[in-house]
Amino acid sequence: MSSALVLTGLLLHAVSGIPGWVFRGYRDGGQRLSVWLAGAGSVLGIIGCLAALWHPPPSGPFLRIDGLAVVFLLPVFLIPALGAIYGTAYWRQNDHPGNGCRLRLFFGLMTAAMGGVTVACHAMVFLVAWEIMALSGFFLITTEDEDRVARAAGLLYLIVTHIGTLCLFAWFALFHLLTGSFALEPIADGIASPAMLTVLFWLAVVAFGCKAGIMPLHIWLPGAHATAPSHVSALMSGVLIKIGVYGLVRALSWLPGVPPLWWAGVLLALGAVSGVVGVVLALGQHDLKRLLAYHSIENIGIIVMGLGIAVAGRTLHQPVLLVLGLAGALLHVWNHALFKALLFLSAGSAIHATHTREIDRLGGLARAMPWTAFSFALGAVAICGLPPLNGFVSEWLVYLGAFHALGIGQAKSWVVAALAAPILALIGGLAVACFVKAFGVVFLGEGRSPEVCGAREAGLLMVGPMLVLVFFCVLIGVAPIVVVPVLDAGIRAWALGEPELVSLSSLARLGWISLGALALLALCGLLGAGLYRRIRCGGVVRSVTWDCGYAAPTSRMQYTASSFAQILGSVFAWVQRSQWRKPGTMPVFPDKTRFRGHILDVVLDTTVKPAFRSAVRFLSSLRFLQAGNIHAYLFYIVAFLIVLLLWKGAA
Numbered sequence: 001m002s003s004a005l006v007l008t009g010l011l012l013h014a015v016s017g018i019p020g021w022v023f024r025g026y027r028d029g030g031q032r033l034s035v036w037l038a039g040a041g042s043v044l045g046i047i048g049c050l051a052a053l054w055h056p057p058p059s060g061p062f063l064r065i066d067g068l069a070v071v072f073l074l075p076v077f078l079i080p081a082l083g084a085i086y087g088t089a090y091w092r093q094n095d096h097p098g099n100g101c102r103l104r105l106f107f108g109l110m111t112a113a114m115g116g117v118t119v120a121c122h123a124m125v126f127l128v129a130w131e132i133m134a135l136s137g138f139f140l141i142t143t144e145d146e147d148r149v150a151r152a153a154g155l156l157y158l159i160v161t162h163i164g165t166l167c168l169f170a171w172f173a174l175f176h177l178l179t180g181s182f183a184l185e186p187i188a189d190g191i192a193s194p195a196m197l198t199v200l201f202w203l204a205v206v207a208f209g210c211k212a213g214i215m216p217l218h219i220w221l222p223g224a225h226a227t228a229p230s231h232v233s234a235l236m237s238g239v240l241i242k243i244g245v246y247g248l249v250r251a252l253s254w255l256p257g258v259p260p261l262w263w264a265g266v267l268l269a270l271g272a273v274s275g276v277v278g279v280v281l282a283l284g285q286h287d288l289k290r291l292l293a294y295h296s297i298e299n300i301g302i303i304v305m306g307l308g309i310a311v312a313g314r315t316l317h318q319p320v321l322l323v324l325g326l327a328g329a330l331l332h333v334w335n336h337a338l339f340k341a342l343l344f345l346s347a348g349s350a351i352h353a354t355h356t357r358e359i360d361r362l363g364g365l366a367r368a369m370p371w372t373a374f375s376f377a378l379g380a381v382a383i384c385g386l387p388p389l390n391g392f393v394s395e396w397l398v399y400l401g402a403f404h405a406l407g408i409g410q411a412k413s414w415v416v417a418a419l420a421a422p423i424l425a426l427i428g429g430l431a432v433a434c435f436v437k438a439f440g441v442v443f444l445g446e447g448r449s450p451e452v453c454g455a456r457e458a459g460l461l462m463v464g465p466m467l468v469l470v471f472f473c474v475l476i477g478v479a480p481i482v483v484v485p486v487l488d489a490g491i492r493a494w495a496l497g498e499p500e501l502v503s504l505s506s507l508a509r510l511g512w513i514s515l516g517a518l519a520l521l522a523l524c525g526l527l528g529a530g531l532y533r534r535i536r537c538g539g540v541v542r543s544v545t546w547d548c549g550y551a552a553p554t555s556r557m558q559y560t561a562s563s564f565a566q567i568l569g570s571v572f573a574w575v576q577r578s579q580w581r582k583p584g585t586m587p588v589f590p591d592k593t594r595f596r597g598h599i600l601d602v603v604l605d606t607t608v609k610p611a612f613r614s615a616v617r618f619l620s621s622l623r624f625l626q627a628g629n630i631h632a633y634l635f636y637i638v639a640f641l642i643v644l645l646l647w648k649g650a651a
Contacts, residue, residue: 002051003065006119009045009077012037014112016084017105020093031093034104035084038111042081045115049073053489061183064121067489068253071330072118072246074486075337079238080111082465083231086345089461090352091229103143103229110136110235114243123172123182130168134161137240140232141224153223160220164210164244171203171251186496187256197255201263204251205270212244214304215274218297219604225293226357230348233289237296238341242333245303249329252311253494261315267308268416272423275301277602279430280572283437283565284599287357288347291438292340295383298427299336302398303329305420309401312416314495320502321404321416322495327487327504328397334483335390335476339382342469346376349462350442353455359561361449362442368455373443375466380435382473385428388517390476396513397504399424430568437564446555478517480510575602 016037023030049070057065065073084107093100109132116129138161142154176182178192192200206217213221221241225233252259278297285291309325312318349372350365351357366373382389402420447453457463476483484504491504504510562569569576577600600606625632 001057002048002055003057003060003063005044005048005051006065006073006115007063009041009043009048010112010115010119012041012044013080013108013115016041016108017101020101020104028093031088031100031104034108035088038084038108039081041111042077045077046074049077053485059121062122062125063119064184065119066493067486067491068246068250068493069118071333071486071490072242073115075239075242075334076111076115076118079337079341080107080235082341082468083107083235083345086234086348086462086465087229087231089459090231090348099143099145103140103232106136106139107232107235110140110240114239117243118246121184123175123184126184127165127168127172130165133240133243134158134165137161137224137236140236141228143229143232144227147227149223150227153220153227157220157224160210160217164207164217167203167207167210168247171200171207174200174203175254184250184254186254189256192256194260197257200251200255201259204248205266208244208247208251209270210244212241212248212300212304213274213297214244214270214300215277215297216603216607218274218278219601219608221297222290222293222601225296225344226287226289230289230344230351233292233348234341234344237293237344238337241296241300242337245300245307245329245333248304249307249494252307253496258317259311259315261312264308264312264315264416267304267311268419271301271303271305271308272419273301274298274304275423275427276430277575279427279434280568280575281599281601283430283434283572284562284569284576286359286561286599288351288359288362288438288442289344289357291359291434292343292347295343295431295434296336296340298431299332299340299383302395302424302427303332303336305329305423306332306394306398306401309398309405309416309420310494312405313401316408318404318408319495320507321401321408323491323502323504324397324401324404324507326491326494328394328401330487330490331397331476331480331483332391332394335382335394335473338469338472338476339379339389339391342375342379342466342473343383345462345466345469346372346379349458349466350376350455352458352462354449354451356449356451359438359441362447362452363445363555363558364443364447364452365455366443368452369443369457371457371463371466373439375463375470376443377439378470378473380439382477384431384435386432387513388474388477388520390473390480393477393480393510393513395424395428400507433565433568437561441559441561441564445558448555448558478521479514481514484510577602577606 016034019033019037020030023033049065052065052070053067056067059066084104087104087107091100091103096103113129113133113136117126117133120126120129138154138158141157142150144150145154172182174196175184175187178187178196179185205214209217210220225237228236275298278294278299278301282291282294282298285294306325306327306329310322310329311325313321313323313325347357350362350369353369353372354362354365356362378389382391385391385395399421402417402424405416405420447455487504625636
């Protein structure tokens with residue numbers, strides 16, 4: 001029964017975009033019907049997932065819904081439904097007649113394909129769903145295909161995702177060579193050599209790392225998230241990149257035996273690099289959506305670090321380490337889906353009202369858009385891993401795993417703690433600085449451009465989905481015990497054959513987290529009530545703030561995104577490669593001038609693009625070989641045959 005509900009939910013999502021094409025003459029009607037189909041599919045899918053937890057359905061020849069699949073299926077059903085509702089106001093068919101139908105069609109297809117990847121237990125089903133997901137993502141990124149930047153972002157995404165797909169083909173080919181079957185089950189012990197397992201490990205890291213956005217395979221992600229419509233960005237950041245995480249987690253569960261400890265070291269190192277470099281690059285961004293995109297790379301790094309701790313626990317035969325690391329990774333998959341979707345929808349609301357993504361052209365939006373500002377602030381607190389919200393719980397589990405490694409008594413386990421704990425602390429501190437900048441410059445102070453003056457709060461169709469995500473962020477932060485059954489089921493599905501696993505609730509003392517969260521909420525409530533009472537009673541005197549000697553301060557005298565992050569940016573200048581356009585020598589009576597800066601991507605702009613430009617120059621220099629002369633071509637053939645004959649004779 002649960003399998004039928006899940007498959008029906010995925011089918012409804014797959015066909016949810018069709019009414020827009022059929023009822024083109026009734027644009028709003030087709031749009032509403034699409035939302036109803038997506039909503040019904042999500043409700044059925046979530047019910048099916050919860051039913052599968054209590055009564056796991058038997059695996060079929062092509063589909064399997066176990067505890068690990070359920071962990072990833074729940075955000076697959078939740079986020080797209082909220083995004084579809086949000087999109088009815090953000091991307092109305094009447095306002096976008098040229099691409100509105102196409103967007104909803106591929107929005108539904110991507111959702112169904114992501115679910116298909118999650119439940120597939122046959123290589124052919126997995127690959128077909130994976131390719132539909134990849135192509136749907138391309139068409140969603142290039143929704144505004146008249147924009148050159150969107151086309152470039154879509155092309156880069158297509159190239160990177162198909163590099164991952166080629167590695168995936170190689171992975172399944174080797175899997176079939178070892179097992180003689182395309183049924184996705186754990187490989188039996190003793191049939192794969194250590195060298196073969198190493199090849200399978202690296203293929204999985206590259207194939208799924210391209211989709212997840214693990215650095216340095218992240219190069220497609222910032223541009224794609226920035227150019228896509230905001231509810232598409234929420235879907236891609238909240239769910240799509242997690243399918244890459246799912247593939248990596250599932251592939252590691254299929255590999256036999258005890259993994260070598262250096263696998264855990266590789267995952268911890270990749271996670272640490274992704275986390276630190278991602279948040280450092282986010283600090284320097286001027287585009288609000290690119291800032292959020294780089295934070296997706298950061299949070300993927302945290303997830304991969306948790307997975308590395310779990311692999312270390314499996315290697316060292318430490319079930320506690322395995323449970324804490326994997327629980328932190330899986331819960332952060334949920335938490336990141338919730339608060340990153342919330343942040344993208346909140347940013348989309350601000351962008352929809354002001355028609356700009358430039359942080360330095362915004363400001364003062366909290367007065368005109370209080371619900372949007374509240375949602376963004378709460379998402380910012382959650383993504384920084386601060387209590388009493390959900391981001392704190394998952395990062396706390398990863399911290400516990402790192403600290404537990406100290407008490408194992410094995411020299412190798414110290415590497416886990418020495419790498420994971422300080423890196424997590426550094427990531428958290430930098431994330432706080434980045435979101436203080438983002439919220440302060442965008443929502444506080446005075447408006448910096450005429451666009452801000454006409455901003456109005458979004459309607460219920462846009463605010464409603466944001467408040468639903470707010471509710472779940474608070475729920476998991478205050479009562480994390482509610483997610484323990486799902487996490488335990490996912491851990492058991494991944495760690496088949498392991499010794500008796502300890503329950504997560506007995507390790508993490510989640511009850512104390514709830515008490516602390518409730519106490520903190522009560523304290524904030526008391527402080528807020530006291531401040532409100534003081535304001536109402538006239539205890540606050542209004543006056544002009546200190547203006548540094550300027551009699552008439554303007555909005556241009558506020559901190560900008562660049563000036564706020566300048567000190568931290570200088571500390572990490574080795575990562576934040578900057579390009580500045582500074583004004584030249586100023587005359588006595590200068591005209592208007594501009595000071596602009598651009599943060600280069602440490603991989604794409606400083607490595608990949610220069611390498612491709614050098615390759616183009618080199619290959620262009622060889623064009624003389626293709627002169628259109630038939631005699632020259634015959635000479636090439638004869639020369640090549642002579643070389644082959646000489647090589648064969650020498651052998």
